[in-house]
Amino acid sequence: PAGRIVLRLALPGRHNVANAAAATATALAVGAAPEAIASGLERMRPVAGRLEPKIIDRDICIIDDTYNANPASLQAALEVLATFPGRHWLVLGDMAELGDAAPDYHRQVAQMVRDYHVDRLLTIGELSRLTAASFGEGADHHASLDALVASLGESLEPHTTVLVKGSRSMRMERVVAALTSE
Incomplete structure (x- = not known):
């Protein structure tokens, strides 16, 4: 799909941005809606003991x-x-x-x-x-x-x-x- 997904990621660090990009690409590949992907990623919070x-x-x-x-x-x-x-x-x-x-x-x-x-x-x-x-x-x-x-x-x-x-x-x-x- 064409377009952009803009979101605010609550997980710190460039490595988490890379993880979110990989998850987005995978989700798009299996047909997930961009809005659903953005919503899911924005709800992510750090796991206890991880930054x-x-x-x-x-x-x-x-x-x-x-x-x-x-x-x-x-x-x-x-x-x-x-x-x-x-x-x-x-x-x-x-x-x-x-x-x-x-x-x-x-x-x-x-x-x-x-x-x-x-x-x-x-x-x-x-x-x-x-x-x-x-x-x-x-x-x-x-x-x-x-x-x-x-x-x-x-x-x-x-x-x-x-x-x-x-x-x-x-x-x-x-x-x-x-x-x-x-």
């Missing part, structure tokens, strides 16, 4: 991307973080299931985090300790969840967006819950 913004007091936004983590999903999340105004912080837990190259991946993502102008990096987990060390100044590694949450609570400032990310095994949703009182 889900949560506003808390003092002009602080938490981006809950705790569902899972790997270098590609971290990059997609950092692209979203970069669109928010103010300071950008990353709370990163280990990225699991990377095989023997896991230590190298954790060191390498430090440069990516710097490239996205993250102001502060807080890590937890043995592999993420390597990310903090490679990131250098502005990074703090924490041995426990309690220590990480305490550090965040003491240092969070207005006009800061905090991206929380890590593999499921790290249970990073506990950080989000502590910050948002969920």
